[in-house]
Amino acid sequence: MTGWTNYIPLILATIASLSLLWTNRWRYNIAAIAIQYLAVFWFVALVWPIGLASIKLIAGWMSGAMLAAAINASERPDAVPPVLSSRIFRVVAGVFVLILAISAAPLAADWIAAPLPAIITSLLLIGMGLLQLGSTNNPLRVIIGLLTILSGFEIVYAAGVASVLVTGLLALVTLGLALAGGYWLSLASPGEPL
């Protein structure tokens, strides 16, 4: 998996992260998280054994599943979709983040030994995550933003550190964030959390 094929996960991650900014329908959001983690898995598998890299995929997908289950259990309907102007603004900001990631990636490549598409994807996800965090005070969106940042970080970090303990702990943190999101959602539901 070298050359142009590495741009496939970059494109997937771009579409997924932009869709997170465009819509707040939870099914699409969870699907976008799943796609993001697929991209993470792709890049991590370039530098790590498949078995170890698959932990990222499993943890990411499990966190998406946990959030989906929590949203279902909380009996919350989809939030009112933001007005069109707000969506356009967010997506335009997302495109700026993409341009920034593409511009900054060659600079970062000087001191991070990873393929250029991996660095672009990483910077893109980190930037998109920060953008999401800066534009919401909804607990679910905050958790999605944090997962986006974390997934971006994991791509570059995998290029430098291949430790089983770190991988396990990062997976634990990913699941922990999803659990926290699920817990926060459950606070507003009629059932009893924990």
Added chain:
Amino acid sequence: MSAPIVWIVIPGAWALLLWLLRRNQSLCLTLAAVMSFILALLSVLMPIGETVNLGSLSFTLPSTLPVLGRRFVLTAGDQMILTLLYGLGTVWFGLAILAWPHRLFPAFGLGMLVMLVAALAVEPFLYAALLVETAVLFSLPILSPPGREVGQGLQRYLIFQTLAMLAILFAGWLLGVAEANPADTAMFQRAGIFLGLGFAFWLGVFPFYNWLPMMVTETHPFPAGFVLSLLPTAILLLGLDFINATGFLRESTAMFDIVRIIGVVMVITAGLWAAFEVNLARLLGYAVIFETGFALLAINLNSLSGYLLFAAAFLPRLLALLVFAFSLAVLENQGLELKLTSVRGMVRSYPLTSLALLISILSLGGFPLLAGLPVRLEIFEQLAATSRIGLIGAAIGTAGFLFSGLHLLSELVHSNERTWRLNEARPQRIVLVAGCVFLIAFGLFPEAFYNSILLILQAFPQLF
């Protein structure tokens, strides 16, 4: 059996057991307090790495526990830290029965404590970031218990702590790269920048501290006090560990200058904001910022006396925060709004709570004859020799914080009532009076209390 098993694995399993028993709140809190007490006691009595003879039984407690190629190490030098952290757990879990007997507190509180101890024990230290993040995740159910909506402060707390983890992990990696090629000074600088950023997020350093006062108003003051006592204490110790282990940090005058500037700005801003603050819960948040600022000022001295001051400040700070949070919890549990206008004339109806509130705030501000003063005075003296501007800034901040205490006093005594009532429950009265007595005794006989806590520095032998 090794030291990490005793102080990390066993209490971790205990926390899990407490979660299973969570329906019985009082039992769980008692069990959490008892476990913390036993662990604190063991850290005093059981030497790590030395042979212990108990009659015919002879054994040695090894300091290391290997896990997946990495190590958790608790040496004899760490024992005072263990005493401090588990002692803290004992007191908070014990008092929770009176202040906030919530079913999630014992399990998640102990879990958080265990994760922070693990963070201090793990080698290489970059793994600590992940364990601190886990501790933060454990703190979330305590800070947002069922029945309370999740506010922005709590969200920002999680955001900043998670960003801190990423920055520290990245710094650790860059540091590894830099150490492999010591000629590449740029890599050391990059590592230093990310390390600084990580600690700034972790500690809620200026300008990343707006979540602190926000978070305290969104939750019950007691769990907020617990988290804000435990987390900065562990992170400051972790910071000292980083400085101890990293040669280029110890020799970097630029870093210590930055630490001083940030410390002064934190003291000034927290002091001034506190002076105009009318919400007592937010005041607790500012108190934490204020204290972190002074801790940074002690670290910036980068000398034996500076580190001694850093260590000595732990006990008065933790005690004052405990008394402050407990007093606020008493008021919150009575359904009183935690605002200055709501406590007007309260000295007549809640005299002991009022007294404890006042003494704790004044102690944090460094009021004469109270626990905070001796360390504060010494820091001022050291600052006078190293940075006059820093001294003036710290004095302005301190004046602001003390003003908030005096403002509180004026509101507390502003009453037309003639009668005095003790509305606190009897056990609460005992705790409040004991807290005040300790804060005064600390101020009057500082050396009697400080000598033992200074042993914390044994864990950082490279510092001096």
